Amino acid sequence: MNVNFLNLLLTVILAFFFDTEALSPHYYDHTCPKADQIVTNAVKKAMANDKTVPAALSRMHFHDCFIRGCDASVLLDSKGKNKAEKDGPPNISLHAFYVIDNAKKALEEQCPGVVSCADIVSLAARYAVALSGGPTWEVPKGRKDGKVSKAIETRQLPAPTFNISQLRQSFGQRGLSMHDLVVLSGITDFPYT
Ligand code: HEM
Structure with missing residues (x-):
């Protein structure tokens, strides 16, 4: 076995066991090139009507990322016996979820099933801060949405x-x-x- 083949084999094995797909600012360049613009528009539109939106989106991002990483688990609703993060005590005062819903709806019309809610929350927070005169930063994309959301974990x-x-x-x-x-x-x- 030559070294190149061994390297390839190792890469395939690692990719199989670990989700090694890297996040990238260019993640949607081919699959949904207008993703950033669509999220910005949703944030801008909401901000025009409600000045509390930027604060709400930056806090939503922080609370999402702190529990199980930035996986949009904060957006999931309680179901049956499972009380979701959204209904945990520190998250009761989170708001402006409709901004993410509106962005998701617009994205689904443009490129169905492509952009994760986790990326939408991250992008929305960035635009909310930047459009309010705060700093900006690059958002690497390609986050996967979580399926687990437990109110009890908001204790973290x-x-x-x-x-x-x-x-x-x-x-x-x-x-x-x-x-x-x-x-x-x-x-x-x-x-x-
Ligand atoms: C350092 C630890 C932090 C603690 C202990 C903390 C705690 C709190 C508490 C108790 C509130 C009031 C919530 C309510 O009215 O019910 C609040 C509001 C808020 N927090 Fe934090 N926070 C922290 C960090 C952060 C960070 C890192 C961000 C964003 C990057 C953030 C963004 C906000 C915003 C924007 C509000 C106002 C939300 C609104 O009016 O809609 N906080 N925080």
Whole structure:
């Protein structure tokens, strides 16, 4: 067996056992080139009618990512005996879910079954912050939507009573540094226009 073949074999085995598909800012370039524009339009339209939308979307993204990663599990509704994240105490005051629904609807008309809700939440938060005069950042896309959502896991969100050590630990458990904690907290302070 030559080295190239061994490399190929290893790649195939790794891809089989682990979902190694990398996130990329160009993920939808061919399958849904207008994805970013469609999400921006949904956010812009909502912001024109409701100034609380940017705050709501940035918080929604944060609360989604903290529990099970950025997988849109925060959007799932409670079903039967399962109480979903959305109905966990820290998430009761989340709002503006309709912005994500509107973006998803527009995307489904343009490119059905392509863009994940997890990517929509990430993009919507980015636009909400940027369009309000805050910073912007690149959003790598290709996130998969989660199917599990448990209200009890919202206990993992930092509590308003946390001191700085507890906040540091909470963010640290998700690979976020003290710098990230300060920057993310600062985003909540951007000027609303
Ligand atoms: C550092 C730890 C954090 C704690 C303990 C915390 C806690 C809270 C609490 C208790 C509220 C009030 C909720 C209510 O009115 O019921 C709130 C609101 C809010 N939080 Fe956080 N938060 C944190 C970090 C963040 C981060 C990282 C973001 C976004 C990047 C964020 C975005 C917001 C926004 C935008 C609101 C206002 C929401 C609205 O008015 O719709 N927070 N937060």
